[in-house]
Amino acid sequence: xxxxxxxxxxxxxxxxxxxxSDDFYLTFVMGxxxxxxxxxxxxxxLARARxxxxxxxxxxxxxxxxxxxxxxxxVPDAEWVEGKAxxxxxxxxxxxxxxxxxxxxxxxxxLEESLHRIREALVDGGRFVFGTRNPEVREWExxxxxxxxxxVDHNGRELRMIYHVEKVEGDVVTFTETTAxxxxxxxxxxxxxxxxxxxxxxxxVLTKAGFTIxxxxxxxSRGPLTSASENIITVARx
Ligand SMILES: C[S@@+](CC[C@H](N)C(=O)[O-])C[C@H]1O[C@@H](n2cnc3c(N)ncnc32)[C@H](O)[C@@H]1O
Numbered sequence: 001x002x003x004x005x006x007x008x009x010x011x012x013x014x015x016x017x018x019x020x021s022d023d024f025y026l027t028f029v030m031g032x033x034x035x036x037x038x039x040x041x042x043x044x045x046l047a048r049a050r051x052x053x054x055x056x057x058x059x060x061x062x063x064x065x066x067x068x069x070x071x072x073x074x075v076p077d078a079e080w081v082e083g084k085a086x087x088x089x090x091x092x093x094x095x096x097x098x099x100x101x102x103x104x105x106x107x108x109x110x111l112e113e114s115l116h117r118i119r120e121a122l123v124d125g126g127r128f129v130f131g132t133r134n135p136e137v138r139e140w141e142x143x144x145x146x147x148x149x150x151x152v153d154h155n156g157r158e159l160r161m162i163y164h165v166e167k168v169e170g171d172v173v174t175f176t177e178t179t180a181x182x183x184x185x186x187x188x189x190x191x192x193x194x195x196x197x198x199x200x201x202x203x204x205v206l207t208k209a210g211f212t213i214x215x216x217x218x219x220x221s222r223g224p225l226t227s228a229s230e231n232i233i234t235v236a237r238x
Contacts, residue, residue, distance in 0.1 A: 003179045003187040005066035010154045011179065012067065013042050015161065016101060020220040021131060022048070024233070025100045028129045030054055032095035036061070036121055038085050038114075039103025043071025043078070050075050061088060085114035090121040097122055099130035105194040108172055115209035122238040128211060131233040134218075135196035139230070140165050140173045150182065158182050171196045199225065199232055211236035 003011075022045060029035045029049045033056040037046050040060030049058060059079035062068050072080045085099075085107060097118045107114045118128055133139050143163035151159050162178040174193045180186045197205065203213055214237045215222075218229025225232060 001185075001187055005064075006069070007153065007155070008179065008188065008190070009042055009064070009066040009070045011151070011159070013044065013070075014151060014153060015149070016044075018044065018048070021231075022100065024220040024222075025098050025129065026052070028096055028098060028127070028235075029058075033057065034094045034096070035059070036088075036090065036094040036097045036118075038088070038097055038099045038118060039101075039106060040071055040080070041067045041101065041103070043068075043074045043080070045098065045100050046071070046078050047074040050078070057094075059090070059094070061085070084110065086110040086117055088114075088117035088121050092120070092123050094121050095123060095126050097126070097128045099128075102131060102133055102194075104130040104132045105196065106192070108193050108195045111195060111205060112209065115205060115211070119210050119238050124238060126238045127214065128236045128238070129234070131231045132202065133194075133196060134227075134229050134232050135171065135198050136227045137230055140168065140175065140194075140196075143175055159187075160184065162186075166191070171198075171201065202232060202234070206234070206236050211238060213237075 025045055035058055037060040040062045043060055046058045046060055060071055061081040061083050063084045068080050068082055143165050145162050149161040153159055160180045160182050162180055165175045167174050172193050176189050176191050178186050178189045215235040216225050217233040218225035
């Protein structure tokens, strides 16, 4: 048994349907001539941009080969690069950099270097737009086996996603996502550590990296950021 990386990439798209956050990011993509999607995953955002008539330069970078393969098939005329944010080598080339679906939270030990690289990839005045879950809401407390999520995959397989937080250390939450059968038989387990910086930490690290914070929102309709907001949504300018 088991569950392949290619299947997991397909499953990712089933578990992460287009939503309000994607509409938010899409307006920033459509309004820019050149866009870099950092942690682009399966390429959903840039694929939608092309489908809606974006004719400019679109590039995505992600360390997950299977996700990237799916992105490449979706938009063959975009640039798809295997790598982490800290591996970015573009210099002064993009009007926008985006990190959608909380990809930003995967920047843990290499956060400062990643921000430096993202800034370098932007033109002067270019904007970096991303969201990160607000740690004050402590969303990870609901990521436990009593809250499984049932899904039917692209092959009609009835699956159960089971989450388990292993540890919380400072701002970093380490958890597992197990893809299982409905009787809880595990097929694969993925482990990830996510960074949950609070707004003060976030703004300090952005400022240190040379960004000016242009706007910060607490929801995808551009409502104000409060301690109860689920997300910290930032537009930062090089
Ligand atoms: C939650 S997914 C978001 C994918 C995509 N942005 C979306 O909206 O569907 C997070 C992505 O970040 C990628 N990732 C993990 N570590 C990364 C890093 N250090 N730099 C860039 N991307 C990273 C993962 O491979 C994964 O595809």
